[in-house]
Amino acid sequence: MSVANVLLVDDERDFVSAMTKRLTKRDLEVSQAYNGPEALETLSKNDSIEVVILDVKMPGMDGIETLREIKRQYPLIEVVMLTGHGTIESAIEGMKLGAFDYLMKPCDMEDLLGKVGEAAEKRRKHQSKIIEAHTREIIQRRGY
């Protein structure tokens, strides 16, 4: 199993491709999307994605809106925001909307891996808790 299954969302194709190569080399499962709607579409097709790395500033549907939509549809998926200097405010807004954390672009690979790892960890913990809860429920229902 890979370190994490991530979806990388950024409007800069070159950035996405370089990043994908680096993350793949570090044993991450990487999907790509170049804007908000695309990201949502990918999520709907691929339910194994655990963490979304999301650029805040994007033309069209921007990062905050995309985040809101992701959180609405997939509350368990963790989102790490990437932001420029001028958009710290939106990153903070993103945190309020339920983003896991944020990183300043350009970011250090180790930091990114750390955050993504933590996010994936959290997501998996959540996931297992839910499974546990489900299991308990089934046991309780059946085994009474």
Add this chain to the structure above:
Amino acid sequence: MKSLFRRSDGPVLQENQNYYRVLNRKMVTLMIVVSLLPLIVVSTIVGYQFHASYQEKIHAHLEELIQKHTQNIDNFLHEKLNDIRVLANSYGLAELTDEAFFQHLLTVLQKEHGGVFVDMGIVHQSGRQVAYAGVFRLEGADYSNAEWFKVAMEAQYYISDVFLGLRGFPHFIVAVKRVWQGEVYIVRATIDFVAFNSLVEHIQIGRTGSAFIMNREGKFQTRPKTGVKVSNETFAAQIARMSSRSAVSQGQTKAPILVRHDAPPLALRSRATIQNAVNISEIMDEENRKQICVMTPLKDGEWILFFLQEKADAFSQYYRTLNVALILLLIGAIGIVVTAFAVSRLLVSRIARADAEKKVMNQQIIETGKLASLGELAAGIAHEINNPVAIMVEEAGWIGDLLEGESFKDPDNYAECQRALKQIQTQGGRCKQITHKLLSFARKTDPSAVDVELNDLVREVVSLSEQRAKYSNVQMETDLAPDLPPIRLSPSEMQQVLLNLINNAIDAMGKEGGRLSVADWMEDGYLVIEVSDTGPGIPEANLPRIFDPFFTTKPVGEGTGLGLSICYGIIKKMNGEFRVKSAIGQGTTFQIWIPLAGQKSRPGAQDETESKKEIQL
């Protein structure tokens, strides 16, 4: 606001100096007119009044004088005639023809009157002098052909004109007709001319005022003291004028010269009668000097007492006062003029300094406005730079990844390294472009005009704004006319205007985004740049105020309200104008019209206070 940018610098410096010169001239003229006019009006009125009252005073004085003397002369003649009358009535012919007694009477009269009577005689109706007393030994003289005798025979009493007569001395005769033993006799006395003359000569005023008596024919009855330089015609005209006047005033036809038969001669006239008869006029003498001429009839209008005085002499005191007043007026006027010049020069120099300070301030406002629009750009720019930097960092990291361990030898990895390096180079170039664009704008605004390709300028600004537009979901399009001639303007200022309009348009469209189009073309000798958006439009109520400084609809802290007012100033400086079309819900279109040729030649452009605002609802 509009006046804030009324004048631009550089090429209009000459114009400015001209402007200040005109301002100076206007102020000086105004001040001089406003202060001198009342002064002149008041002095004219006062001067005129003073002149009138002074003239009245002089005339009254002369009249008074003449009246008094007229009365004196009247008295004199009356007295002399009465003396003779008394004489003729008191004694009989026999007594009077007694030479010794007659001589005695003359001596008594001479004693009484100080030698006024020169001699006396009794003339028979035949003209023969039957008795004589005096120094001339004229007994038996024949007066039958003498003019005075003829006249005296017809009248009861008679006073003759001055004539030389038989003795060759100027004298005149006082005669009384008397009938003795059925025959007519005339008792006559000769009045000394010198004595009579002195009576008149006494009337002297000032340097040139003198009096004399003339008869109606214009013959002098007394000697004028100073030479009279008035032509005979003038006198004749004056005499004619007076007699016609007195004729009218007394309701008589021209009075007969001769003495009336029955009425007592030379009835002593009342003061009022004399006053009525006094006539004051001004005549020109032969040397073209004005003379005051006072006339009054004497001896039942046969004689006229003249008084002449040069006007300059009579009014000498007035003229002296007038001169002093004029000098004071002149000094005052000079003072006013000097003050007007000094004050207006001071004021104009102050205004010029204030203008210069204002210009500096305007420049600072423009700079501030630019910084504000730059700030709006900053977020977009940061992101724009950040993206390539992020890519470079990742690519470099990727190279690092590839170089780890022995995989370096793999030819695939080698090629990948090369690709990554190339990518870093490309992205570095992107960064350079962005920073250059940014720097070209952040540079200090240079107001000096150069020939500019408008399309290049527009493209530059559009590309600078593109990133911001992209993240605001604004679609930018340009429709630039090819082959536009170069235009002379300050590129950094024009950049600022365009950037401002584009920023405003992007702000106006907000989150929803929209379409922003920038176009330019040529029309009627103007270059037109149009920035239009599909935003919410400007409410009609706000439309007239959008160019006012500090007018903003943005929340406090976000908009300075200076952007458009700065743009307005910049465009006015180029002699261009703004046109705004806005429709609620459909968007706003800003047009900048810049005259292509003779950017200074459009008259009135400088003073135009309102830009053309078209409202379309």
